[in-house]
Amino acid sequence: MDLLDLSLVLMCLMTSSCTPQQDHAPQFWNNKAQDDMRKALNSLPNTNIARNVILFIGDGMSISTATAARIRRGQIQGRTGEETVLKFEEFPHVGLLKTYPVDRQTADSASTATALLSGVKTKYYLVGLDASATRGDCESSQGAKLKTMVDWAEEEGKSTGIVTTTRLTHATPSSAYAHSVERDWEGDVKMTNVAGNCRDIAQQFVYENGHIEVAFGGGRRHFIPNNVPDPEANFTYARYQRRDNRNLLNYWQEQREEEGKRYKYVWNKHQFDAIDPNNVDSVLGLFAPSHMQYELERDNGPLGEPSLAEMTSKAIKILQKNDKGFFLLVEGGRIDHAHHLNKAKKALHETLALEDAVKEAVTLTDEEDTLIVVTADHSHVFAVGGYPSRGNDILGAVDDVPEQYLPPDRKGFTTITYGNGPGYENGSRADPRFTDTTTNDYVFPSAVPLGEDTHGADDVAVYAQGPMAHLIHGVHEQNYVAHVMAYASCMGINKGHCVHYNIINAGPTHTPQWAMLIILLVHTVQTNICF
Numbered sequence: 001m002d003l004l005d006l007s008l009v010l011m012c013l014m015t016s017s018c019t020p021q022q023d024h025a026p027q028f029w030n031n032k033a034q035d036d037m038r039k040a041l042n043s044l045p046n047t048n049i050a051r052n053v054i055l056f057i058g059d060g061m062s063i064s065t066a067t068a069a070r071i072r073r074g075q076i077q078g079r080t081g082e083e084t085v086l087k088f089e090e091f092p093h094v095g096l097l098k099t100y101p102v103d104r105q106t107a108d109s110a111s112t113a114t115a116l117l118s119g120v121k122t123k124y125y126l127v128g129l130d131a132s133a134t135r136g137d138c139e140s141s142q143g144a145k146l147k148t149m150v151d152w153a154e155e156e157g158k159s160t161g162i163v164t165t166t167r168l169t170h171a172t173p174s175s176a177y178a179h180s181v182e183r184d185w186e187g188d189v190k191m192t193n194v195a196g197n198c199r200d201i202a203q204q205f206v207y208e209n210g211h212i213e214v215a216f217g218g219g220r221r222h223f224i225p226n227n228v229p230d231p232e233a234n235f236t237y238a239r240y241q242r243r244d245n246r247n248l249l250n251y252w253q254e255q256r257e258e259e260g261k262r263y264k265y266v267w268n269k270h271q272f273d274a275i276d277p278n279n280v281d282s283v284l285g286l287f288a289p290s291h292m293q294y295e296l297e298r299d300n301g302p303l304g305e306p307s308l309a310e311m312t313s314k315a316i317k318i319l320q321k322n323d324k325g326f327f328l329l330v331e332g333g334r335i336d337h338a339h340h341l342n343k344a345k346k347a348l349h350e351t352l353a354l355e356d357a358v359k360e361a362v363t364l365t366d367e368e369d370t371l372i373v374v375t376a377d378h379s380h381v382f383a384v385g386g387y388p389s390r391g392n393d394i395l396g397a398v399d400d401v402p403e404q405y406l407p408p409d410r411k412g413f414t415t416i417t418y419g420n421g422p423g424y425e426n427g428s429r430a431d432p433r434f435t436d437t438t439t440n441d442y443v444f445p446s447a448v449p450l451g452e453d454t455h456g457a458d459d460v461a462v463y464a465q466g467p468m469a470h471l472i473h474g475v476h477e478q479n480y481v482a483h484v485m486a487y488a489s490c491m492g493i494n495k496g497h498c499v500h501y502n503i504i505n506a507g508p509t510h511t512p513q514w515a516m517l518i519i520l521l522v523h524t525v526q527t528n529i530c531f
Contacts, residue, residue, distance in 0.1 A: 023083070043092055049498065050371040050467040050489040051325035053149065054316075054361050055481075056088070057116065058354050059109055059172055060336030060347070062379030063461050068344070068416065069351035071394040080391030087359045088374040091463040093470055097478040098459055099378045102131045106457040109336065110183040112377035112478060113175035117329070118146040119482035119492070127171065127201070128179040136182050138196025145179045149482060150212065152491035153327035159213045159319045160326065163311045163357075165292040165350070166333030167219025169201040172377060176329050177209040187222030188244050206248045210255050213281065214318050214328075216311040218288035220267065223248040230289050231267055232303065237289050249284075256282050270302035272310070277317035285311070294334055294346050295353040296440050308332060309356040316364045325369075325489070330357055339380040340452040342423035342443045344416045345395055347382075362465075371466035371488045373481060379456035381419030381446075388415050395442075397432040418446035421453030 022028060058065070066086065074081030101111035103123045110127045114120070122131050133144040150160045164173045169186035178201045185191050188200045199207065202222040205215070220230060226241035242248070249265060256263035261281040266272050272285055287305040292298075298305055306314075312330050319326035332354030338346035354374075361372055386398035397412040407413065412433035423446035436442070446453060462481060464472035468488035472481075486492030 045470040046368070046467050048368055048467040050485075051369040052320070052327070052365060052371070053153075053325075053485045053489050054328045054330065054365070054370065054372045055116065055149070055485065056354060056358055056361075056372070056374040057113065057172055057329070057331045058335050058351060058374070058376045059166070059331055059333045060339050060378060060380050060455070061332070061351055061354070061376035061460070062382055062456060062458065064382050064384050065335065065339070065347060065351055065376075065380070066461065068382075068384050068394055069348045069355070072348045073352055073355070075391070075394060081394060082390060086355050087362065088355065088463045091372070091374070091465040091469070093464045093472040095462050095472045096459040096475045097375060097462050097481065098475065099478050100457065106455050107378045108183070108455065109171035109377050110175060113172040114146065114148075115477075115479040116375070116377065116481050117148040117150070117176050119479050119486065120146055121477065121479050122146075125183050126181060127175050127183050128177075129181065133181050138181060138194055138198040141179055141181050141198065147492075148176055149327050149329070149485060149491070150176045150209070152486055153325075153489075154211060156489075156491050157322075157324045158326050158489075158491075159322040159324075160211075161214035161315045161319050161328040162212060162217070162331075163214070163308070163315050163328065164217040164331040164333050165308055165353075166217060166331065166337075167222065167291055168205065168215055168217040168286065169219050169222050170217075170291075170333065172331045172333060173217060173329065174201045174205075177212060178204040180204075186219070187240060188242055189240055192243075202242075202248055203246075206252045206255070210252055213326075214283050214315045216272075216283075216285040216287070216306070216315060218286060218290055218292040220249075220286040221289045223252075223286065233289060240290075249286075252284055268302065269300065269304045269306050272306045272314070275314060275318075277314065277321070280318060283314075283318060291334060291337065294338065294350065294440075296346055296349050307356070308353045309360045312357040313360040313364060316361060320364070327485075327489070330354075330361075332357070336380070339382055339418075340421070342418050342421040342446055342453055343441055344382070344444045345438065345440055345442065348394075367466050369467065371464065371469060371485060373462065373464045373469075373472065373485060375462035375481065376460035379458045379460055381421075381453055381456050383417050383419070384415055385417075386413060386415050393438065395438045397437065414444055416444050418444055418453050419456075420448035420450045421446040422449075422451060424449035 070084045070086050071081035074084030099107045099112055101107050101124050102121050108124050111122050111124050114122050114128055120130055125135050126133055128146050129141055129144040130146055134140040153160050162173050162176055171183045180201055186201045191200055221237045221240040224241055224247055225245050226236055226238045229235050253265055263282040264275055264280050266285045292305050315328055332350055335347050335350040388398045389400055392399045397414055411431040414432045423443045462472055471484045487494050490498035
């Protein structure tokens with residue numbers, strides 16, 4: 001290899017903008033592998049205590065979804081795409097999580113979010129409850145309530161926040177603060193025949209968890225009475241709005257007033273943009289009657305909606321004013337919704353919106369004191385395959401298929417397919433080689449006809465950087481993540497190591513010299529004191 005070729009290879013490595021010719025050279029792959037190995041050899045575990053913890057959940061973000069989104073990102077940027085690395089894929093520690101709940105092979109979002117946030121696996125459709133509860137049985141929730149990262153953070157005096165593109169009362173965000181035997185009890189409209197003294201999830205948020213400093217998402221309809229017009233639509237969603245005549249938004253604001261807090265309730269982007277993080281203690285933003293808009297369709301005007309990245313950025317700036325730190329949950333919730341409809345383009349762009357939010361979090365925080373974990377709650381029956389050539393449009397038909405390898409109907413097929421869902425074409429199917437498969441609402445083909453695709457049971461990836469991120473490794477049960485986050489930040493059920501850490505860092509002026517010697521000796525011999 002001459003000097004010019006070597007310089008091209010090095011440029012390719014540094015910029016991740018390789019042409020097929022550059023990465024055809026053996027030296028390219030040798031150099032890349034050696035560079036990766038040097039980084040691994042030089043990496044040391046960060047054993048600091050995490051002042052802040054941020055958990056990103058890509059709802060339905062299977063490993064295949066991350067792969068396809070990676071390619072899509074690169075192709076949008078004018079590259080072939082396969083070589084692209086998403087921001088969270090740069091994190092130094094990666095593992096796999098088993099997502100099944102205790103009673104199913106394939107999970108829903110309530111059981112998985114409960115596992116991620118409480119450290120305990122539970123049953124399908126339960127929110128914030130252990131497996132002793134029974135779905136739909138109000139009384140069975142007694143004695144089954146689980147504490148979560150939000151509870152543990154507040155017990156330590158930290159601030160807490162929730163950011164989502166779904167309804168704030170939906171399965172994933174509600175698992176951070178609510179306890180319900182039915183994830184669909186988001187408001188009171190579905191609880192008319194419920195026996196017992198259970199509150200709907202929206203009520204739980206304002207009456208029992210109004211102390212959450214920042215909450216951004218959709219779902220206004222469950223907070224306002226059915227005789228009050230929605231401010232955006234200027235009419236009532238009577239089918240969903242409250243029937244108990246309670247205006248929970250007014251109550252939330254009254255409570256903040258009584259507490260003497262500087263607060264804001266906002267419902268559009270203009271109001272959101274006007275929030276000064278330095279002049280507010282508590283913020284509630286509900287930007288849609290139901291779920292927020294897909295990123296590809298998002299109204300960016302004054303009456304529209306902020307992006308997931310913008311909400312994440314604003315939340316961090318508000319929460320990080322607390323010297324004791326914070327816990328923040330961020331959900332890219334509409335990845336899941338797009339997959340259910342077999343609309344892969346929307347799912348991939350929702351994944352890229354989550355990546356943008358991760359970038360914001362990395363920029364605004366310090367890896368030395370902030371643990372960032374990115375994962376999914378479950379996968380989908382979403383596949384990428386078919387032998388397309390390098391750089392072929394990830395949303396397109398597989399190119400260059402020899403005649404003998406075409407299916408029996410002699411028509412082409414897309415790189416992206418679903419195992420089931422609304423994309424099933426019975427009988428004569430359209431040839432994707434002569435169809436625009438790149439439109440926002442193109443429904444990709446599925447093998448089994450269903451109104452919506454189902455979740456998948458395969459493992460999901462988990463990525464981490466920051467204090468104790470090295471504990472994210474290998475294959476674990478999904479509930480393991482909550483234990484890592486709590487351990488790293490000295491919260492929850494396992495805080496023995498924090499006492500030793502604080503004594504060591506207090507110095508001899510606060511600790512007797514004999515105690516310092518013993519503690520330092522133990523700390524030297526046994527890195528992970530708690531275990």
